[in-house]
Amino acid sequence: MIKITLTKQNTPKLMADKLPAIIKAALIETAKLWRRDALPTHFATGAAVRYRYQKRTDKYQNRKRRMGNPPAMVYSGKARQRMLADRREPTGTAKKITLKVASFGFFNYTYKTWPQGHTMAKEVAAMTPEDLKKIHADTQRLVTEKINAARVFETQVLRG
Amino acid sequence: MGESNVSLNFTAEMTNAARGWAEMIRLEKEFDSGLKGIATHSAAASRAMADHMGQTTSGIKQAASQMDQFTGSVKNWIGSFVGIGTAVAAVKAIAAEMEKTRQLQKEMMGVSLSNEQLALKIANLPGRRDVSKEGLGKVNSLINQVALSGGVSQQTASNILFYSESAMGSNASALSAATQIAQFAGPAGLTPQEVRQIPKLFNLTGADTAAKQQQVMAKIYQAAGGSIASTGEYLEPFIGQATNFMSRGFTLDESLARMSSAVDVTGSVADAGSMSERLAAITSGRNAKALKYLERAAKKQGKDFRAMSDPQRMAMVEGLWDTADAAGMRDVFKEELDSRGYEAMLRLFSPQGKKKYTESLAAISAANPADLVSMTGQFKGTLMSSAAKGEVKTSVLEGTIGDQTASIVKFNKAIDEVQRIAHARSDSLGDFASMALLPSGMEKNMIADILVRGNLKAAMEKEKAAAGESERYGRLGGLLGDYTKGGPGTLSLNPKLAGQIYSETGGLTEMTQWQPTDAAGQQNYPQGVGPVQSAVKSWIDMADKMDKSTEAIERLTQALERQRQPGQFVEN
Numbered sequence: 001m002i003k004i005t006l007t008k009q010n011t012p013k014l015m016a017d018k019l020p021a022i023i024k025a026a027l028i029e030t031a032k033l034w035r036r037d038a039l040p041t042h043f044a045t046g047a048a049v050r051y052r053y054q055k056r057t058d059k060y061q062n063r064k065r066r067m068g069n070p071p072a073m074v075y076s077g078k079a080r081q082r083m084l085a086d087r088r089e090p091t092g093t094a095k096k097i098t099l100k101v102a103s104f105g106f107f108n109y110t111y112k113t114w115p116q117g118h119t120m121a122k123e124v125a126a127m128t129p130e131d132l133k134k135i136h137a138d139t140q141r142l143v144t145e146k147i148n149a150a151r152v153f154e155t156q157v158l159r160g
Numbered sequence: 161m162g163e164s165n166v167s168l169n170f171t172a173e174m175t176n177a178a179r180g181w182a183e184m185i186r187l188e189k190e191f192d193s194g195l196k197g198i199a200t201h202s203a204a205a206s207r208a209m210a211d212h213m214g215q216t217t218s219g220i221k222q223a224a225s226q227m228d229q230f231t232g233s234v235k236n237w238i239g240s241f242v243g244i245g246t247a248v249a250a251v252k253a254i255a256a257e258m259e260k261t262r263q264l265q266k267e268m269m270g271v272s273l274s275n276e277q278l279a280l281k282i283a284n285l286p287g288r289r290d291v292s293k294e295g296l297g298k299v300n301s302l303i304n305q306v307a308l309s310g311g312v313s314q315q316t317a318s319n320i321l322f323y324s325e326s327a328m329g330s331n332a333s334a335l336s337a338a339t340q341i342a343q344f345a346g347p348a349g350l351t352p353q354e355v356r357q358i359p360k361l362f363n364l365t366g367a368d369t370a371a372k373q374q375q376v377m378a379k380i381y382q383a384a385g386g387s388i389a390s391t392g393e394y395l396e397p398f399i400g401q402a403t404n405f406m407s408r409g410f411t412l413d414e415s416l417a418r419m420s421s422a423v424d425v426t427g428s429v430a431d432a433g434s435m436s437e438r439l440a441a442i443t444s445g446r447n448a449k450a451l452k453y454l455e456r457a458a459k460k461q462g463k464d465f466r467a468m469s470d471p472q473r474m475a476m477v478e479g480l481w482d483t484a485d486a487a488g489m490r491d492v493f494k495e496e497l498d499s500r501g502y503e504a505m506l507r508l509f510s511p512q513g514k515k516k517y518t519e520s521l522a523a524i525s526a527a528n529p530a531d532l533v534s535m536t537g538q539f540k541g542t543l544m545s546s547a548a549k550g551e552v553k554t555s556v557l558e559g560t561i562g563d564q565t566a567s568i569v570k571f572n573k574a575i576d577e578v579q580r581i582a583h584a585r586s587d588s589l590g591d592f593a594s595m596a597l598l599p600s601g602m603e604k605n606m607i608a609d610i611l612v613r614g615n616l617k618a619a620m621e622k623e624k625a626a627a628g629e630s631e632r633y634g635r636l637g638g639l640l641g642d643y644t645k646g647g648p649g650t651l652s653l654n655p656k657l658a659g660q661i662y663s664e665t666g667g668l669t670e671m672t673q674w675q676p677t678d679a680a681g682q683q684n685y686p687q688g689v690g691p692v693q694s695a696v697k698s699w700i701d702m703a704d705k706m707d708k709s710t711e712a713i714e715r716l717t718q719a720l721e722r723q724r725q726p727g728q729f730v731e732n
Contacts, residue, residue: 027170034168083166090170097170105162121166135170 014152020094022150026142027097031090033138035099038131042124043080048072051126054111054118073120079104083124278318279303285322287330302335309339408440408470417521418508425507425516435504442501443477444470453496481509 015022041047053072056064064070074080083101090099107120127135279299283291288299299321307317317338324338405415418439422432445451445465454473457480458465465473484490494502507513 023172027172031168031170034170092169095172099168099170100165101168103164103166105164107166108164124166125168139172 014154015147015150018150018152022143022146023139024092024094024097026139026146027092027094028090029142030135030138031097031099034131034135035086035101037134038127039101039124040084042126043071043073043084045071050128051123053123053126054113054116057113073123079107278315278322282318282322282325282330285325285330288325305335306338405436405440408444410440410471414471414521417517421513421517422508425510425513435507438501439504439508440470440474442497442504443474445473447498450497450501477505478509481505485509 042051047053064075067075070077083103086100086102088100088102090097092098101124103121103124107124110117110119279296280291282288282303283295283299288295290298303314303318303321306312306321307314312320321335321338324334405418410418418436419432422436422439425432425435442450443454445454451465454477455465458468458476461476463476465476468476481490481493484492490506493505497505508517
């Protein structure tokens with residue numbers, strides 16, 4: 001009689017139930033990373049080119065020039081301050097995580113700029129291909145780390 | 161200013177992830193059922209062996225027949241299990257062990273065979289298949305020829321011929337090899353059991369290389385500090401590759417120095433073999449693209465690449481590498497040659513690799529010039545003295561031949577190995593999922609771990625029992641060519657490796673944990689999720705070598721690719 005004790009840990013079968021929770025946690029962390037790393041760059045110098053913001057009206061630009069040319073999307077700086085200070089936990093499921101960032105009502109207003117108008121909320125959420133790549137890589141890494149860190153065992157005794 | 165929120169959605173496309181996962185679960189199920197199959201069959205075979213072995217000849221035959229069935233079952237099972245490359249390799253290795261066990265059963269039966277019976281066996285070998293009176297007459301004349309050439313008995317000569325022809329086929333090469341072995345074994349008066357070890361020690365693969373291998377063996381034997389078991393088992397890849405190098409026109413010393421340098425940068429003899437082989441191949445224009453590139457480069461220097469010998473080609477490529485390296489443009493080799501060849505160049509043409517090569521070449525060339533007669537004499541002398549002590553050398557199974565229970569022990573050990581592999585493989589799902597990311601060197605090491613460690617460890621245990629602590633360490637130091645103290649002085653291997661051996665009491669665990677480093681000493685194999693394309697490619701290369709179904713490989717590759725893309729992200 002041969003007895004084989006097979007101890008399995010974190011195999012796909014054992015992990016099947018845990019996968020959604022892991023993906024959810026990974027997406028939440030990715031969203032936080034985006035808020036930490038990518039969001040501030042939307043208010044930085046050069047953001048208008050990088051994120052292809054709609055050109056503002058001449059009147060508005062002249063006004064900003066008189067104020068000493070603050071960076072894109074920054075006029076008084078209050079909205080930027082409010083958005084960067086928000087530390088709310090993202091919510092959602094493994095399929096979709098929503099990250100809310102506090103702002104002001106004018107962010108959702110569609111300005112009548114030429115040629116097609118702009119909404120600042122959309123501009124804040126704009127992503128470059130590099131951003132998307134980083135988000136993908138972050139999620140991938142986080143999922144792998146979490147799977148590796150999990151500890152699910154199953155012991156099976158085979159007898160022949 | 162009214163307050164509001166900006167919302168961003170991060171979404172994961174679960175369908176693909178789930179599909180990939182389902183595929184992984186299916187493969188896991190196959191793995192489970194395969195293990196159950198192994199347990200059932202091995203138990204049946206073990207029971208049969210326990211019942212029959214050592215009692216009657218027919219009993220042994222039945223046990224061997226059971227082993228046949230078992231080996232066949234494992235092989236069949238492997239056929240359906242191609243999806244999980246590593247497990248296939250592991251079980252394949254175990255199946256090979258089983259095959260060896262079965263061979264041993266046959267050998268045991270052969271011990272008591274008369275000369276006539278052995279002649280009959282030889283006449284029955286594939287390629288000969290002539291048991292007529294004339295056929296047997298021819299075989300007997302061959303046996304006589306071997307016996308006369310070495311002054312050995314008819315019994316020993318027939319044994320040698322049988323082994324040579326089994327290993328190399330019934331041809332003139334086998335006869336030539338058998339004659340060489342007889343000349344070697346004759347004056348020493350070896351027993352049939354000892355004679356059996358010789359073809360293995362000489363790594364018989366072809367008569368034309370046998371003489372070269374003998375040179376390499378003698379040199380390495382000196383470096384190994386007199387441990388035949390280590391020389392034969394552990395350094396086998398070393399010998400094979402060094403011989404291969406020599407067949408390309410490099411000298412013995414250059415071959416050994418190159419291997420030594422490769423061992424230093426890879427930390428493993430098996431990897432050193434494949435890496436130096438790859439280097440030799442790539443520098444001689446391994447594929448059409450590389451050949452074209454190198455020809456163009458040679459033309460610029462006013463040389464004809466095709467007319468150059470392999471050593472000249474390597475020197476030229478090394479020069480090109482140095483120039484490109486200085487200009488920070490060595491990536492061009494990656495594109496123009498191939499990525500694995502590039503990896504080999506990166507390691508072996510690194511300052512560390514070059515330094516080691518130069519040092520080794522000087523040490524090897526200076527110490528003990530090729531005095532084959534005295535080396536062979538020493539080799540024989542040690543073989544004899546080991547025989548006198550009753551040590552078992554390079555046997556497939558532990559224990560002495562005739563110790564029937566050893567087979568069962570080995571059997572159980574093989575099953576333990578399956579369990580160990582299964583455990584290691586499923587140790588973490590990340591590993592399981594990124595199994596394809598393991599570099600092929602690690603795969604090889606895992607297999608080497610199974611095949612080599614057992615035998616070497618057994619040999620070391622025996623040495624440990626026979627010798628005192630200091631002597632044992634001396635032997636271990638000798639085994640790897642003590643780099644720091646000079647050791648036997650003929651061959652310098654990896655000092656780090658030697659240090660690990662010192663710290664482990666006879667264990668090879670550390671050695672088999674391959675941790676390749678680049679010139680800066682950084683680990684450079686993919687950790688966790690790495691460059692999938694190249695990793696999957698190397699995995700496919702490995703599986704291809706195993707002659708397995710490409711369809712199944714494709715399936716798993718797709719599953720892995722899907723698994724790697726759990727999400728697609730949108731913004732709003």
